[in-house]
Amino acid sequence: MLIIGGTRFIGRHAVEEFLDHDYTVTLFNRGNHDNPFTNRADVRHVQGDRGDDERLLAAKRDVEPDVVVDCVAYFPDEVRRATEIFADVDAYVYVSSGSSYAADDIPKREGVTRLCDCSPDEAVEDSAASYGPRKAEGDRMVFSAAERGVNAMAVRPTVVYGPYDYTERFDYWLHKVNEHDRVVVPGDGTNVWQRVYVEDVASALRIVAEEGEAGEAYNVGDRNALTLEDTVAEAASALDTTVEPVYASDRELATVDLSLTDFPMYRESPHILDTHKLAALGWESTPVREAMQRTVEEHLDSDRTGEDEGPGRQAEERLIGVLEMV
Template sequence: MTRHALFVGGTRFIGRHAVREFREAGYDVTVFHRGEHESPFTDDEGVDHVRGDRTDDGDLADAAATDPDVVVDLVAYKPRDVRTATRVFDDVDAYVYVSSGAAYGAEEVPKREDETPLEPCSDEQATDDSHATYGARKAEGDRAVFAAAEEGVDALSLRPPVVYGPHDYTRRFDYWIQRVANYDRVLVPGDGTNLWHRVGVENVARALRVVAEEGRPGEAYNVGDWHVQTLRETIETVADAAEADVEVVTAGHRELAAGGLAPDDFPLYRDPPHLLDTNKLRSLGWEPVAPEDSIAETVEASPEREADEAQEGPDREAEERVLGVLDTL
């Protein structure tokens, strides 16, 4: 009998890759979404659509009426969303909540699911919409998953760090691709050894299916690229994929200040390092794609735009001022 997966969200970035992963594994799929973005699955007869707002309990009940075996919740951004979903989908074989590596509340290296504390979340934070409370809200969603599992719901959590890959609307990774594609010298904050765990979107899609099929209710699973690249390594891998010859130029706080810049102005820079232990997920049979392959696919899919059109990051004029200062040293 064919299994049925319901995606809450699923037409944009992670969802479109995860839907493909489940379809290739033989699942029928229903995507529950508001219809604000064009579906990439209109030609797939195995994908149905239910329109609605996940914050409307009636609409969520309509989605539940499709009788899914698995629910993948991609757009639960507030604890209330998770509590409602685990109540509505209390009889499915697996409810998988997409949490975040930002849910961790301690700067440990690496961060481990069963050891590293989560962010606290106040009542005010739980209903906030700002980026500042994102980690706290995701952590409280995790706690809602754990509470539901204690009540007998087959609920689980997946925690990715920054996700990159084709169709990433944030363009965080695309910033560096465009720098490599358009300039001979790429300015990198610090000494290039910054570690911010990232994960290719295909690895997240695989993890969602593995966790849904093999995970234990009440558990959280980290997901991230198996080999963690420094920022310098990432840019060099981008250059290899793009067949570009670039010079990576590093700059400290003082040099960056010449351009009115700070290290955290640059996408994918974080201090202190952010590293997730992914052995727990690997023990379920998850086989990750190598970052070199994920980055090559991302480079190939990157839109042909000028670097300064990237959504995040400093403008090139400021970087050129820093490069000029470095040339005089």
């Protein structure tokens, strides 16, 4: 099987998942990031840019994959071209996103909740604002390919956390909880932005490749969606420490030039994905406590702090001082 990407976060765990289930794995990527599988004889690496169709086609002819997992398709045209190149494989699985959904349904359901529209400009624009529309248009490329007879499917994770997360969004909270007795939590702590453990995304990719239906999309998210307040508490438990959350409204945050959305993992409206469709294929979610423990263990062994992903400690301490005077 061939994984496009495969060395950083979701792809790295996908490699391990497929290896654990007796697949022969080849990676296709530019080689710009450290390859954790360099010393693994059972993992091949073919170097190339996924935007170069000739290189991708050459890799296909060299590897002759039965399964292709596309971890780094960020533009709809990349998905379209990949589904054409790999039109005859047993399964092509596109890593989409829960950001594909335009509506705020609770929960968001495949085939029911409206997807983002994607304008021609958004389809080629590399920005955070166009991310959801681009992923949604990639989904539509999968649906179109399936209509042509390609066994193409999409997996839509919500916000992913776990070992080796280079985004450091979750490391921000782990570092704060581990280093300080009091941590500022935006709002009242009850906001819910469902997350998904990275190993569960990897298992979803394999299960969809084996059991999924062409032209279908499958949500993947923790079956137990924690509030931000509960997430901080679970992190403290896994770190074997205690922490006092200090809640702050947008108005209170503004006194130190902060806002609710400055904090990673904060979302004003709930974001929850229905995962029953994936579960019907045999997928299971790792219990949050177990997933948190594994995440914490790798975090402590890393040098990631996430400090650049949210408010600095000085701003937090100024805010705590302001709130104590109220």
